[in-house]
Amino acid sequence: NAGVTQTPKFQVLKTGQSMTLxxxxxxxxxxxxxxxxxxxxxxxxxxxxxGAGITDQGxxxxxxxxxxxTTEDFPLRLLSAAPSQTSVYFxxxxxxxxxxxxxxxxxxxxxxx
Amino acid sequence: xxxxTQPTSMDCAEGRAANLPCNxxxxxxxxxxxxxxxxxxxxxxxxIHGLKNNETNEMASLIITEDRKSSTLILPHATLRDTAVYYxxxxxxxxxxxxxxxxxxxxxx
Numbered sequence: 001n002a003g004v005t006q007t008p009k010f011q012v013l014k015t016g017q018s019m020t021l022x023x024x025x026x027x028x029x030x031x032x033x034x035x036x037x038x039x040x041x042x043x044x045x046x047x048x049x050x051g052a053g054i055t056d057q058g059x060x061x062x063x064x065x066x067x068x069x070t071t072e073d074f075p076l077r078l079l080s081a082a083p084s085q086t087s088v089y090f091x092x093x094x095x096x097x098x099x100x101x102x103x104x105x106x107x108x109x110x111x112x113x
Numbered sequence: 114x115x116x117x118t119q120p121t122s123m124d125c126a127e128g129r130a131a132n133l134p135c136n137x138x139x140x141x142x143x144x145x146x147x148x149x150x151x152x153x154x155x156x157x158x159x160x161i162h163g164l165k166n167n168e169t170n171e172m173a174s175l176i177i178t179e180d181r182k183s184s185t186l187i188l189p190h191a192t193l194r195d196t197a198v199y200y201x202x203x204x205x206x207x208x209x210x211x212x213x214x215x216x217x218x219x220x221x222x
Contacts, residue, residue, distance in 0.1 A: 042212030044212070045209075058208070107156055
């Protein structure tokens with residue numbers, strides 16, 4: 001199993017540009033989530049999904065969209081990038097929302113100029 | 114805001130036990146205590162969790178006080194590879210995982 005994979009690893013955007021961060025898992029996990037981590041801080045939940053076709057907002061959802069058309073994939077879209085969205089983004093998955101162990105991807109480091 | 118308080122940093126000698134404290138005085142009855150760690154800039158890694166009983170797995174032990182207002186993560190024989198930021202999280206499900214700043218543990222030779 002590859003686990004949780006994220007692409008790209010690094011990305012530089014200009015203010016106002018849009019892009020999609022990709023996340024995929026091959027563990028047949030129902031629950032997937034996106035976090036952001038700003039320098040020197042812990043992770044904050046952006047959006048999560050309890051299964052295909054179902055998504056919901058986390059702690060810091062503004063400026064981001066998600067969709068979950070398949071169990072495997074959970075892309076995160078930045079509609080109009082802002083410098084405040086410069087961060088490291090982590091995707092995670094687990095069996096369900098009550099399962100105890102989340103598996104995290106390696107992260108995408110995003111810089112918005 | 115995170116519901117936990119942890120020391121900013123700690124040092125530990127290689128081969129010795131590392132004891133990482135966490136205060137969670139406002140924990141609710143159905144909330145679990147989770148520990149994750151983050152090595153350098155990698156994604157966080159699950160370590161252990163518990164509700165009210167002490168727990169042990171191949172990585173660590175978790176000691177929760179009887180009133181559940183604090184806990185201690187114990188790495189029994191710390192190695193250099195255990196150098197990381199350790200996060201103590203209190204939650205009842207994954208939809209409300211709030212990572213604070215954590216404790217930066219440095220294991221020294």
